[in-house]
Amino acid sequence: MTVTNKKRGRPRGFDKTQAQEIALKLFWEDGYEATGLSKLTKAIGVGAPSLYAAFGSKAQLFEKAVNLYQAQCTPFFQDAFSASNLPDFICLLFDSAVKSYTQKNSGRGCLVLDGTRNASDPEALEITQKIRENFHRQLVDKLTQLGAKEPEKMADVCQTTMTGLSGAARHGLSRDKMHDVAQILAHSIHGNPNQ
Numbered sequence: 001m002t003v004t005n006k007k008r009g010r011p012r013g014f015d016k017t018q019a020q021e022i023a024l025k026l027f028w029e030d031g032y033e034a035t036g037l038s039k040l041t042k043a044i045g046v047g048a049p050s051l052y053a054a055f056g057s058k059a060q061l062f063e064k065a066v067n068l069y070q071a072q073c074t075p076f077f078q079d080a081f082s083a084s085n086l087p088d089f090i091c092l093l094f095d096s097a098v099k100s101y102t103q104k105n106s107g108r109g110c111l112v113l114d115g116t117r118n119a120s121d122p123e124a125l126e127i128t129q130k131i132r133e134n135f136h137r138q139l140v141d142k143l144t145q146l147g148a149k150e151p152e153k154m155a156d157v158c159q160t161t162m163t164g165l166s167g168a169a170r171h172g173l174s175r176d177k178m179h180d181v182a183q184i185l186a187h188s189i190h191g192n193p194n195q
Contacts, residue, residue, distance in 0.1 A: 016054055019044045024065040028107025032062055032119045059123035062115075066127060069111045076100040081138070086146040090158070090190045094182035097162045101169035102178065109170035113163045135159070154189070161185050 022043050026035045037058060041048055055061040076099050080092035101109050112135075116128045136155050143151035143158075161182075168178055 019046070019051075019054065020061070020064045020068050023061050024068050024111075025107065027062055027065050027115055028069065028109075028111045031114065032116045032121065032124045034118075057123070059121055059127065062124050063127050066111060066115070066131065070131070072106075073100045073110075081142055083146070086143070086148060087186075087190045089142060089146055091183060091186040093158060094161065094165065094186045095179065097165050098169075098175060098178045098182050101166050102175040108172070110162070110166040113166045114170060132159070157189055161189070 023035075023040060026039060026043060030039075037048055037051070040058070040061070041051055044051065046054075051061070055064065076096045077093070080089055080096045083089035083092055097110075112128050112131045116124050119125055136159055139155035139158055140151045143154050148154045165178060165182060168181070173181075
């Protein structure tokens, strides 16, 4: 009888950064709930024990992937948050969202807004909720700075609009059509005298 010594733990060459990039792709394309542990381990090329040893849990790996996603997408919004007037800010915000949600060779839509849409894991839900709340505060601060009459309400409108744009992207609406829709919405929002 031949005895084979099976290697345990992480295989040589296990790259945590690469694992996070692979996880980001899967979570972005399929969402948190639909991205099961078996799909993650197969794509990354490690067993479940190695994945848990490296990241702790699926939710913690998701958090790493979300952080990577934010690092990639934040630059899209820099021009918007540098805007010096309200109309430009709203137009640039939605235009930036469209560009971010329709990147080539990436998932479509927003991982933060859509990634946990059908999730039941409270840890994963908390991760995206905190980011949404932080972004809402950033919107309120910028809108206040630009003199919006009701910055809290306008921030709600902006974030809800971005959620809709994210959903449209995930359903395959073209970038050109999304851009047209985004600009119509932007003009209707900043043209409202009650805002």
